[in-house]
Amino acid sequence: MILRFSKVKLLILFFALILVSIPLSLRAQSNSSSKERVGQTYIDVPAELNKGTAKSLKDYVSELLSKKYVSVGKLYDAPFEGLEDKIYISVTKEKAIPIIAGGVSSYAGTEEGLAAALYDGSIRLWSTYPCKKVKLPSGKGASLVAYAPGSPVLAATDSDGDNLFIYDLKTCTRIPGDIPVEHGPVKMMAISRTGDWLGLIDSFNTLLCGPSNGPLKELSVLEGTPLFIGYTPGQGILVEVEASGKIVLWGMNDLSTINSDEVPDGPFTSVRMSGYVVCLRRDDGKEIYWDLRKRSLVKKSEALKESPSWVYEKDGALVYSTGVDRWKVAEHFGMPMFIVSYSAKEKLIRVRDLDSKTRYYSTLDGKEFSEINTSDWKFVSPKNGIYKAGKKSFRFFDSVCQKGIQRLYCRYIDGKGFYLWWQQAGNVADLNPHPMELPVRECILADQPAVWTPLIQGEIR
Secondary structure, eight states: OHHHHHHHHHHHHHHHHHHHHSOHHHHHHHHHHHSOOTTHHHHSOOGGGOOOOOHHHHHHHHHHHHHHSBOGGGGGOOOOTTOTTTEEEEEEEEEOOOEEESSEEEEEEETTEEEEEETTSEEEEESSSSOOEEEOTTSSOEEEEEOOTTOSEEEEEESSOSEEEEEETTTTEEOSSOEEOTTOSOOEEEEOTTSOEEEEEOTTOEEEEEETTSOOEEEEEOSSOEEEEEEOTTSSEEEEEETTSEEEEEETTTTEEEEEEEOSSOOOSEEEEETTEEEEEOTTSOEEEEETTTTEEOOHHHHTTSOOOOEEEETTEEEEOOSOEEEEEEEEESOOOOEEEEETTTTEEEEEOTTSOEEEEETTTOOEEOOOOOSOEEEOOEETTEEEETTEEEOSOEEEEEEEEEEEEEEEETTTEEEEEEEEEEEEEEEOSSTTEEEEOSOOBTTSOOEEEEOOOOOOO
16 A cells, blocks of 8 residues: 555656646746637637538539539430431530529528528528528518528518518528517628527618527617628627728627727728638729738738638629539531641641631641632542541541440530531441540641540539
């Protein structure tokens, strides 16, 4: 027993020596870090709020893309035998930015969760909850919507803007009772990510906050022009931004001011917030980035580390910038036809191309050339897709693959995209030497290979 006690005492002494040996500066840093500024605990993000992208919105966007664009694999689908000479297609690549809702009066949220208020009085939703749509009881158009990704609660106003309608997204029903707005219409409003807190600014520039189901308490009558209100990801702080650049943070626990800052280089005309970074935009287009945690300006590169939103409004519609390219197909009837002539005098090949444009190519290097007026043009007929002129051979398209007796050919025209068509081959084969790639011919000399371009689609961000 005495021996065991001695070991315990030795261990206590050992750890005490370690503590004493820690530099004073490190202990001071530890103490200072534990004394966070007022409101810091509000800013920290609860673990339950770190959710991924709402699957429902991505699924909806994928469905839209599948209707508008062709999948790469379908480019390799051969037509029924005998239809090869009846149709061909042109394929162009474009940035996929589908319209996800039209007739939008306002929206709230990001790709992690989104709500769109429509002029027909309905509100469309993409969230982690099964509720996809709600309708305002007033029979009027929806005006403003307050929603945050992950929130089980949504608030909205109709076109009059003097009443708040609150919805429970778990049950997809309206919470009984309205929250009247004394000085309507509501100018702007926001709800926290947990759905606990609601803030709004009325027509008298009065800032009111409180529980999402009311009652709301008047916090301040704003002296400046309000541009934005929103909640931090930690949901405990309301951020209010004015045109002068004044930013005020309000704590929801006691409904009092946490701090106030003045962003330089104002006045500003619009504001958006991503994570803890506020972006203030001036009338001349210049953007200023302010970090709420650092309480200082930050560079755009640092600001972009915050989670950006790929959803934005354009011409009264809500669109989603997917970050991927997709292939759009146009059908053309008949068979593709090239009308090719040769000028021995100017050493040029002239072709009436698939887009009905006339192009000229040098027979010396096979590269595209400027138009030259000459009268010695002679028609050239192809043999197996090869045109012979002078001592050289030329080609305008390449074989992509073969399925049975059907062979797929491709011609790329800069700025117009790929032209694809099938023809019957003289043999039976199953060939695809460059899967998921299409040829780009930079030179029409037959002995020069094409450059094969990957048909990469990518994942929706």
